Amino acid sequence: MPQMKAAIFVEPGRIVLEQKPVPDVGPMDALVRITTTTICGTDVHILKGEYPVARGLTVGHEPVGVIEKLGSAVQGYAEGQRVIAGAICPSGHSHASLCGFHSQDGAGTRHGWKPLGGWRFGNTIDGCQAEYVLVPDAMVNLAPVPDGLTDEEVLMCPDIMSTGFAGAERAGIKIGDTVAVFAQGPIGLCATAGAKLCGATTVIGVDTVQARMEASRRMGADITVDFKAGDPVDQIMRITDGRGVDVAIEALGTQATFEACLRVLRPGGTLSSLGVYSSDLKIPLGPFAAGLGDHTIVTSLCPGGKERMRRLLNVVASHRVDLRPMVTHRFKLDDIEAAYDLFSHQRDGVLKVAITP
Amino acid sequence: MPQMKAAIFVEPGRIVLEQKPVPDVGPMDALVRITTTTICGTDVHILKGEYPVARGLTVGHEPVGVIEKLGSAVQGYAEGQRVIAGAICPSGHSHASLCGFHSQDGAGTRHGWKPLGGWRFGNTIDGCQAEYVLVPDAMVNLAPVPDGLTDEEVLMCPDIMSTGFAGAERAGIKIGDTVAVFAQGPIGLCATAGAKLCGATTVIGVDTVQARMEASRRMGADITVDFKAGDPVDQIMRITDGRGVDVAIEALGTQATFEACLRVLRPGGTLSSLGVYSSDLKIPLGPFAAGLGDHTIVTSLCPGGKERMRRLLNVVASHRVDLRPMVTHRFKLDDIEAAYDLFSHQRDGVLKVAITP
Amino acid sequence: MPQMKAAIFVEPGRIVLEQKPVPDVGPMDALVRITTTTICGTDVHILKGEYPVARGLTVGHEPVGVIEKLGSAVQGYAEGQRVIAGAICPSGHSHASLCGFHSQDGAGTRHGWKPLGGWRFGNTIDGCQAEYVLVPDAMVNLAPVPDGLTDEEVLMCPDIMSTGFAGAERAGIKIGDTVAVFAQGPIGLCATAGAKLCGATTVIGVDTVQARMEASRRMGADITVDFKAGDPVDQIMRITDGRGVDVAIEALGTQATFEACLRVLRPGGTLSSLGVYSSDLKIPLGPFAAGLGDHTIVTSLCPGGKERMRRLLNVVASHRVDLRPMVTHRFKLDDIEAAYDLFSHQRDGVLKVAITP
Amino acid sequence: MPQMKAAIFVEPGRIVLEQKPVPDVGPMDALVRITTTTICGTDVHILKGEYPVARGLTVGHEPVGVIEKLGSAVQGYAEGQRVIAGAICPSGHSHASLCGFHSQDGAGTRHGWKPLGGWRFGNTIDGCQAEYVLVPDAMVNLAPVPDGLTDEEVLMCPDIMSTGFAGAERAGIKIGDTVAVFAQGPIGLCATAGAKLCGATTVIGVDTVQARMEASRRMGADITVDFKAGDPVDQIMRITDGRGVDVAIEALGTQATFEACLRVLRPGGTLSSLGVYSSDLKIPLGPFAAGLGDHTIVTSLCPGGKERMRRLLNVVASHRVDLRPMVTHRFKLDDIEAAYDLFSHQRDGVLKVAITP
Secondary structure, eight states: OEEEEEEEEEEETEEEEEEEEOOOOOOOEEEEEEEEBOOHHHHHHTTTSSOOOOHHHHHOOEEEEEEEEEEETSSSOOOOEEEOOOOOOOOSHHHHHHHHGGGGBOOTTTSSBBBTTBBBBBBTTTOBBBBBEEEESHHHHOEEEETOOOOHHHIIEEEEEEEHHHHHHTTTTOOOOOEEEEEHOOOOOHHHHHHHHHHEEEEEEEOHHHHHHHHHHHHOOOOEEEESSSSOOOOOOOTTTTOEEEEEEEOOOOOHHHHHHHHHHHEEEEEEEOOSSSSSSEEEEETTGGTSSEEEEEEEOOOHHHHHHHHHHHHHHHTTTOOOGGGEEEEGGGGHHEEEHHHHHTTTOEOOOOOOO | OOOEEEEEEEETEEEEEEEEEOOOOOOOOOEEEEEEEEHHHHHHHHTSSOOOOOTOOBBOOOOOEEEEEETOOOOOOOOOOEOOOSSSSOOOHHHHTTTTTTGGGTSSSSSSHHHHHHHHHHTTTTOEEEEEEEEEEEEHOOOEETTTTOOOTTTTIIIIIIHHHHHHHHTTTOOOOOOOOESSSHHHHHHHHHHHTTOSSSSEEEEEOOOOOOOOHHHOOOOOOOGGOOHHHHHHHHHTTOOOOEEEEEOOOHHHHHHHHHEEEEEEEEEOOOOSSSOOEETTTTTTTTGGGGOEEEOOOOOSHHHHHHHHHHHTTSSOOOOGGGGEEEEEEEGGGHHHHHHTTTHHHHSSEEEEE | OEEEEEEEEEEEEEEEEEEEEEOOOTTTTTEEEEEEEEOOOHHHHHHHTTSSOTTTTTTOOOOHHHHEEETTTTTSTTTTTEEEEBBOOOOOOHHHHHHHGGGGBBBSSSSSBBBTBBBBTTTTOOOSSBSEESSSSSHOEEEEEOOOOHHHHHIIIIIIIHHHHHHHTTTTOOOOOOEEEEOOHHHHHHHHHHHHTTOSSEEEEEEHHHHHHHHHHHTTTTTTEEEGGOHHHHHHHTTTOOOOOEEEEEEEHHHHHHHHHHHEEEEEEEEEOOOOSSSSSEEEETGGGGSSSSEEEEEEEOEEEEEHHHHHHHHHHHTTTTOGEOOOOEEGGGHHHHHHHHHTTOOOEEEEEEEEO | OOOOOEEEEEEEETTEEEEEEEEOOOTTTTEEEEEEEOOOHHHHHHHTTTTTEEEEEEEEOEEEEEEEEEOOOOOOOOOTTTOOOOOOOOOOOOOHHTTTOOOGGGGTSSBOOTTTTTBBBBBBBBOOSBSEEEEEEHHHHHHETTOOOEEEEEEEEIIIHHHHHHHTTTTTTTTOOEEEEEEEHHHHHHHHOOOHHHOOOOOOOOEEEOOHHHHHHHTTTTEEEEESSOHHHHHHHHTTTOOOOOEEEEEEEOOOHHHHHHEEEEEEEEEOOOOOSSEEEEEOTTTTTTGGGGEEEEOOOOOOOOHHHHHHHHHHHHTTTOOGGGEEEEEGGGHHHHHHHHHHHOOOOOSSEEEEE
């Protein structure tokens, strides 16, 4: 039984590199040899034990690689082909999938819906911080990488870019909109890029770290607001001449940013939430107009599936957005524990790390 | 100066009938002689001082009447014509109005948006619990009543029906949806009717008052749930075989019903909120899937304007919905203080009262 | 090798009942024993040679039956279960399917789109006018029939009802809309029912056959227009007081009805086309406002997949619409040639026939 | 009675500069002193007598200017303020306007809808190729020009930019879409810019004039197709690897381009038509998939109103798109007849002319 290296969750505080068998390939699966992957904020939640996964599970959900072996029933791909798969791997056949809610895929449940059900890599099945990953429902999930794009150029497609853009898309941004994005970490930066890509003409990025505010402007922000330089709500209301924004995107997952989003939102506006919250949220009565403000609040989990990946690869290939500067650090898979250490402590201005087996 | 009777707000606890001058008619206005009006839950908030209005203001925002006099610039109407106007009277020219958010009409503000700005009758200008009401921006707001419809048949159009239906419409209900409506007061009943009208095939009405649950079934509920017969969340999850509902409509304005809506919602579902809340709301982390459930929360304030009224009058005229049974009590304008007393204490199974000058 | 009876296309003018082997069941398939099926207008096009299919192909695409045997990889179903499948059987994994355009499923093509690609039964694979049918991608396509519903009650779900309703849904019908449906054959009748189900308050059914006009009123038409009693365009413009309709649904597939739809459409309205045309169409300049009328024209092919079927079964189970009267004639499979003779000549007031093996 | 110069339509072939009285200002109007205007393709249709207007009417519908005098009932503006108004001037109070279809404004009709009714300047009322123009419903239509923007920078907002962008917006372009734009005249160029602004990642501009193809790439086209270098349908199908485009925008108004749009459209795609056609259109059966391709065809007339103008001004102010290079020639109002001569004959590579009184 061939073996491979894989980063596995052992217990809160410990993700370690170990040997595991290379997985068997079922009829609908594909085995992908990882060439580059990365670490996500969610992986840090797993590391810390804040999001529980099974002991021994391989973590990681952002695969770039090469098809090593195709399942017997998989058609339309070739071994040796360069591919990515989304962080979310829908089945294609659940009721949720057939409604377009691939992330809430309920395959295996009686009624076909399961919260976060589409997120399988590094959650309910082995992930991709390893030499190989088994991609389920391969015909739904594998997206060929166009020639000429490097691994690092496409490394953000599986999760960060898909999530950040979804924040803009689900908000229904229209040409001429004013949009505020709270927090300019990797997802917030992609939301900023996505807002511009959807036609927003005043994009306001909120953060305080200098490097992130610069990145924000490079990714499409027209204005950046430093939340330590004064209440960001006041600053944004001043920028918008008292009107507020059409869309506010939450990209951190805290009460403060969620609430600030609502406070800068004009009546009839949309709060698009991307953050992963860790406690109950409060909706303040006043900014919510006591429920009479015609507001919309939408939440989004990273969209997946090969059609989503194809579209994001188009964005990269057309140079609409350049996400390469987001890769600030590079590690060998053998050094992944050091990568976790750097990334989880947000040292050295890290945005994203590239991991190569 | 001709005088008229009008129900005016004096101080918390006191709405009284007094004499006031019949208003002057500006170029864009219409003076309407009220033939029937009603009392809304919002008026009770005003009565109790929970929603502040100016001392001396005529209350009421649900007018059915006859055009007494048209402003010099108003075209397309005739004096003597039977009309209604919505509770919400948009200007037609604010940025909010031009975006279709008539209820958040910011006419007069620099940027054109104002929370609840379209609600003028009995809020920022004199309302219609009086012998006459002055309708502003008459060409935007007056809707002729088709011959053959009685005042009571159309009395719910200006507010209750428009609001309740909006709960269903803004939720994007689709053919085959399962919808739960929490609370079966006048607005909840209209939301129930609206959900069925939009194609929902399992409409679940939640209340505990026997008469309201019967009304719920008459208005379109397939199933009613008595929240005193067990946790309504459990009951609904059982009815839906663990799946939850596609859309949950909140029609009361409390933490308990808001939260129950979220708890019965499938991932990717929509919580459509109609209630007027009186304190901060809490979003519980679990049912909110920590922000990753692809949920949508929408709030709606009663849509207004003559086109909205025309559509609702079509609903009445086509007998799609019969709201006459909602009028449970009738009063002369002279007895409006007694009407407030009955309605504000929800005595005698009252749903809605008809007031005729 | 077990044999079964099947209605096969031999040559233009000849569909005959013959013996064929019962098909083998692949890993993703399900073999369904047909208990009831029907003949569609499209089958008549095939019979006449107007739509070419392979010689020897089993025709028919509206299956009601019982699962006889499940493929090795199929989960979530049981042998012996009563099911239907849609006329359209998407793969779930093509780019078209993942975009929600299941009917244009391009599984097997390089880019994932193929016109009409989702229509497989009786078109590119053997259909269901037979004792057994093999359902491909069973987990995407099989929908369990709720207990208590008869075969005839659900017989319209796979095609007629899904198509007719789509005419209303794709048009974005809103509460209070006025809708005209041109032709009240089986699909037009379902479009009429669908328009009402979506909230239209004035539904106008156009035909001339007395029985169909009566059926139209039973299915939800408020008014019927006999196109032999005067130009139907004039009649509808009179009914709508010169305004025209918000939505016009074409349910026949001719230049005359397509053009009439455009002529009764208000500016900004939607023409929803369901017909199968047999020659180029002409868009007349005037009614099209020279291209400046903000019109929308949408075409729809019958939506399929198990989630679509589930929703339509909900409609039937909730008694929102009763399609049983559409079954006007019944035949044994052994007599299917006689059924084709009756149906293709539209004799004896036939709407739909039920065929039982 | 003060006089002004105005370009008036005399008879087919003759638009001449004459003296006319400066108009009186009604209560809802504003008199605007024109500082810059331009000539539209539609004006050439009027010149040629292809689109009939009243003899003596002042032509032109793209005003940039300064408020000279406000009507007595107009609030929120100041005399001396720099403004633009859209080519389309909605009333704000017709049923069409209240539905958001401002271009089909039926103010004055019984039912509230009129094809092209929102187009008043130079069509049903005096236009702006003059020293002054009277803007009706001023509070609906006047948009202040931000300081720092020149007349020429905002000159395209009233018509060309609003129309071209609408071609992209109404098509529902999504991130990652492939879009073809047929004809790269002023409107096609704006549609190209609009498609990119909405998130399309492969924008294909079709023309043959070298300067227009260069302009196309500057405005956002990723690829240009010269229709004289081979059948553009074949070229586009090759570029898209046989898949076709998600959206095809028609920006010329001919059968050839309309039909080419349909031929390059994938199933389920949208044909967005902007052209003004001069004869009946033919829909070819094959590319239309006999009506079963789930296609959408939308037409758009230039959106107007102050909110639309505000959004377009945002686009200019944020430098998302730079339309200044579209002004290729400049004329004094006194020389407008020469400007018409140049523009109508499309001499000297003219795209748009700036006219200054």
